Amino acid sequence: MARVALVNLASLPMPGNDPIFPIGLRCVQDALDRAGHQTRLVDFVESPAALDDLSWAAEGWDVIGFTIRNIDPLDLACDGHVEHYQAFLDRIRHTVGAAAPLLVGGGPGYSLFADALLRRLGFDVGVVGPGEQSMLEIVADPDAHRGSGRNVDGKRYPDFLGNVLTHPRSLMSAYVDRQGQVEGTMIGVETRRKTCYQGCVYCPYAYISGQNQGDLKPVDLIAAELHTIHRSGIRRVFFTDGIFNSELKYAKEVVRTIIGQDLPGLTWSAYFTPKPFDDEFAALLRRSDVEFVVVSPDSLDDRMMKVLGKSFDTRHVTRFIERCQRHELGIRMNIVFGGPGESRESVRATARYVNANLATEELVMNLGYRVLPETALARQLSLADDDLLDPTFYPFDPDLFSWVIEELDTRFMSTRVLLNLMAARARAAG
Incomplete structure (x- = not known):
């Protein structure tokens, strides 16, 4: 069984961002939990300290998944969110060092711009569309996706x-x-x-x-x-x-x-x-x-x-x-x-x-x-x-x-x- 951290990037404190409850990420976590994997959901509304103290990222995860809900802020007078996501991913890589887990991108905002965000944010693999079934397959064999630099289509989740x-x-x-x-x-x-x-x-x-x-x-x-x-x-x-x-x-x-x-x-x-x-x-x-x-x-x-x-x-x-x-x-x-x-x-x-x-x-x-x-x-x-x-x-x-x-x-x-x-x-x- 895999150890999987799931990070709600939509909860990052960014100008023009109004975090909402991470329903999609919870669907993925629920599917992984039911399959017997060990998971942790990192949400900065629930755990503000996790934003500055990234020690959780170096706890030996096999996979860290990141969900992106929005690319643009709700307030059009504010700058876009992508630079904030990029800066946070850079901090994560610096924290985990050479023993980096598989990094997976997903979520509705990611799905819209999957190819561009895969390259910009440097994920190993991304999921376009519903994430439960695809994540179950990815965490079953993380090494098969490491460094693949590709997106996979979300699949129907029968459960x-x-x-x-x-x-x-x-x-x-x-x-x-x-x-x-x-x-x-x-x-x-x-x-x-x-x-x-x-x-x-x-x-x-x-x-x-x-x-x-x-x-x-x-x-x-x-x-x-x-x-x-x-x-x-x-x-x-x-x-x-x-x-x-x-x-x-x-x-x-x-x-x-x-x-x-x-x-x-x-x-x-x-x-x-x-x-x-x-x-x-x-x-x-x-x-x-x-x-x-x-x-x-x-x-x-x-x-x-x-x-x-x-x-x-x-x-x-x-x-x-x-x-x-x-x-x-x-x-x-x-x-x-x-x-x-x-x-x-x-x-x-x-x-x-x-x-x-x-x-x-x-x-x-x-x-x-x-x-x-x-x-x-x-x-x-x-x-x-x-x-x-x-x-x-x-x-x-x-x-x-x-x-x-x-x-x-x-x-x-x-x-x-x-x-x-x-x-x-x-x-x-x-």
């Missing part, structure tokens, strides 16, 4: 359908304490592993989802995980599916399961699509204490929505809003100005729709599309993956910022929103 995922209380408590209050802490839960059916031109979700069979987790496992989370004191859950209601029958089954549990104070959220979304589903959402329903039309101009690859238009969005209002559901609607072919007219159409139909807190707005590997945007611009590691935005009209300011109601223009828009414009221009 996703059979095991209840629980988390160490100390790790969960650390994220509760970081927020300073239980109510502010959110934890992710998977209900399915299935490639998103939508073809959004900016989204690499299908590329990083790896091999899958459209697995839907049995609802009794979901219920057991929710009870474990609730007992820990956490009251907010985010279902990490690409689109929660992509299969409405199963989505309803999950929501009925939530309703059927005795979990006082538990609220949840997820990414939704305006269709399929019927009144029965909206009523179930209301009964389940959903915190808010997050949708991403990205534009509310029908021509732009088609260009962006949406499978719905403003008619579906309008019906969705009406149903949410009828059932008193909170909405968060993501709009991103600056896609291919964005014009003054399309900005005006989106702004008019927003002004007429959304409350101030319901709009989440950004400027500019970050171009990611294996997406239609990258192909349109004929950009290689290596060229995209540094933030690259789809080019837009320099007057876009002014159009948005002029067309949207001032109630949407908080100081924070304006600063974020200005930072986005500066990054795209640079």
